[in-house]
Amino acid sequence: MLYLVGLGLSDETDITVKGLEVVKRSSRIYLEAYTSILLVDQAVLEQYYERPITIADREMVESNSDEILRNAQVEDVAFLVVGDPFGATTHTDLVLRARELNIPVRTVPNASIMSGIGACGLQLYNFGQTVSMVFFTDNWRPSSFYDRIKENRQIGLHTLVLVDIKVKEQSWENLARGRMIFEPPRYMTVGQCAQQMIEVEEERKEGVYSRDSLAIGAARVGGKTEKFVAGTLEELCTQDDELGPPLHSLVLLGRRAHELESDFVRHFAIDKEKWDKIWKEEYGKH
Amino acid sequence: MLYLVGLGLSDETDITVKGLEVVKRSSRIYLEAYTSILLVDQAVLEQYYERPITIADREMVESNSDEILRNAQVEDVAFLVVGDPFGATTHTDLVLRARELNIPVRTVPNASIMSGIGACGLQLYNFGQTVSMVFFTDNWRPSSFYDRIKENRQIGLHTLVLVDIKVKEQSWENLARGRMIFEPPRYMTVGQCAQQMIEVEEERKEGVYSRDSLAIGAARVGGKTEKFVAGTLEELCTQDDELGPPLHSLVLLGRRAHELESDFVRHFAIDKEKWDKIWKEEYGKH
Numbered sequence: 244m245l246y247l248v249g250l251g252l253s254d255e256t257d258i259t260v261k262g263l264e265v266v267k268r269s270s271r272i273y274l275e276a277y278t279s280i281l282l283v284d285q286a287v288l289e290q291y292y293e294r295p296i297t298i299a300d301r302e303m304v305e306s307n308s309d310e311i312l313r314n315a316q317v318e319d320v321a322f323l324v325v326g327d328p329f330g331a332t333t334h335t336d337l338v339l340r341a342r343e344l345n346i347p348v349r350t351v352p353n354a355s356i357m358s359g360i361g362a363c364g365l366q367l368y369n370f371g372q373t374v375s376m377v378f379f380t381d382n383w384r385p386s387s388f389y390d391r392i393k394e395n396r397q398i399g400l401h402t403l404v405l406v407d408i409k410v411k412e413q414s415w416e417n418l419a420r421g422r423m424i425f426e427p428p429r430y431m432t433v434g435q436c437a438q439q440m441i442e443v444e445e446e447r448k449e450g451v452y453s454r455d456s457l458a459i460g461a462a463r464v465g466g467k468t469e470k471f472v473a474g475t476l477e478e479l480c481t482q483d484d485e486l487g488p489p490l491h492s493l494v495l496l497g498r499r500a501h502e503l504e505s506d507f508v509r510h511f512a513i514d515k516e517k518w519d520k521i522w523k524e525e526y527g528k529h
Numbered sequence: 530m531l532y533l534v535g536l537g538l539s540d541e542t543d544i545t546v547k548g549l550e551v552v553k554r555s556s557r558i559y560l561e562a563y564t565s566i567l568l569v570d571q572a573v574l575e576q577y578y579e580r581p582i583t584i585a586d587r588e589m590v591e592s593n594s595d596e597i598l599r600n601a602q603v604e605d606v607a608f609l610v611v612g613d614p615f616g617a618t619t620h621t622d623l624v625l626r627a628r629e630l631n632i633p634v635r636t637v638p639n640a641s642i643m644s645g646i647g648a649c650g651l652q653l654y655n656f657g658q659t660v661s662m663v664f665f666t667d668n669w670r671p672s673s674f675y676d677r678i679k680e681n682r683q684i685g686l687h688t689l690v691l692v693d694i695k696v697k698e699q700s701w702e703n704l705a706r707g708r709m710i711f712e713p714p715r716y717m718t719v720g721q722c723a724q725q726m727i728e729v730e731e732e733r734k735e736g737v738y739s740r741d742s743l744a745i746g747a748a749r750v751g752g753k754t755e756k757f758v759a760g761t762l763e764e765l766c767t768q769d770d771e772l773g774p775p776l777h778s779l780v781l782l783g784r785r786a787h788e789l790e791s792d793f794v795r796h797f798a799i800d801k802e803k804w805d806k807i808w809k810e811e812y813g814k815h
Contacts, residue, residue, distance in 0.1 A: 329647025
């Protein structure tokens, strides 16, 4: 059996009891570690499970899935995924390959950022499609997120913006010379995300949102040090110190929000008077 | 401290290790049991926790929250919610009241149907807003779900339809006579949901979807007996036996779906040829 086991959002104790039982009895344990991270290290997990873990990077999952699936017709293999196994990133290819090999697959669900974000006080019913924000470079500034946000905003819905993480990156020089030396991991912050959002609005000028649009910065959702900061996109450009370490994500509010959502969220507002003023002018409309 | 503890989707072992630790050390344990249910009984949970549980019905949570929060400034109270505490139903009022009483609140997230539904093979990125379907009566047939689905379909997004559950209902006669006798719980099926969807389309005739629109029926998502059946809305009207016991939910596909999503989902199709034909004509378009 191939088990896809969700680890939840924060630390080693966020695994479910069912998931932990699967891990303890599996022959091999892989950890998918290229689309998200837990807030604890691999060593902490290994000690907690009392088992060794193999880190599965993107190349291994995409090109060498048969090694992961080896002998899973007759023994249990656990493939651990931060969050929910079918959350922000799906592992469709791995499941399709398992089906071809007649390997049964079972999922052990867990919290995903896509539902965990509800802790900020906005109702999940009022969210539209989720978008991703990548680190812009001089010549790569993809703005398809802007079209998706436009669709959500036209209906009046909130948008969850998931931000980029870069792990196991090689510099151009190391790549060219074939040196397996990797850069330190990089995690996008709410400030960087808000800044890139403002830049794209100023380039495309379709009025999808503005510097004064209300948003929420979220850090370490589901963890003991979970932190929310609410304010305008402009205000959120400078709140990274307040939010603290990764992982971050951002929610852009939609106008269809309910009064009760504002009552909950204003508790996190940088400037409550400003929040109330903008809310009254533009939000809570159905 | 007030702890909002998610129980996940299926049985007693879906609680997280962190959540179980909270339950074991709390002075009082409440179970919110009017918006969703686990697939196991209260007695199973009590035996597993080795602790008594108080069932919190809607009236208690909405009108008597101070009893739940009693003394939580100095002792730990666990409020258990099936799924994620901020999933399909939020408990905003309870948290706002706790804030007023200076009671710290912490959330222990868990799987929600709103992310767990990803196990059907559709990408969560391609979902629009979630809607709810209630049991229609002769004189109450709310169709706001239809407007929400229309918005999602116009963009090309999938829609998760959460179906009604009725617990602790009184008959009109028992209500009138003040007898605290309750009807057996009722859980809407995929068949009933699909039927009501078709009826509303035939009443409103806005062409939001048709009998031949592709959809997925889901039962007991995240559980050992999880079951998906894919087909047209019309086909899903008669698949309740195949799907089995509650809880059910339904996903209506959007045209923006990716080829890989169909590859995954067609595995569950009642009639694979029909699925492929309709898919080719109407879906996978961006």
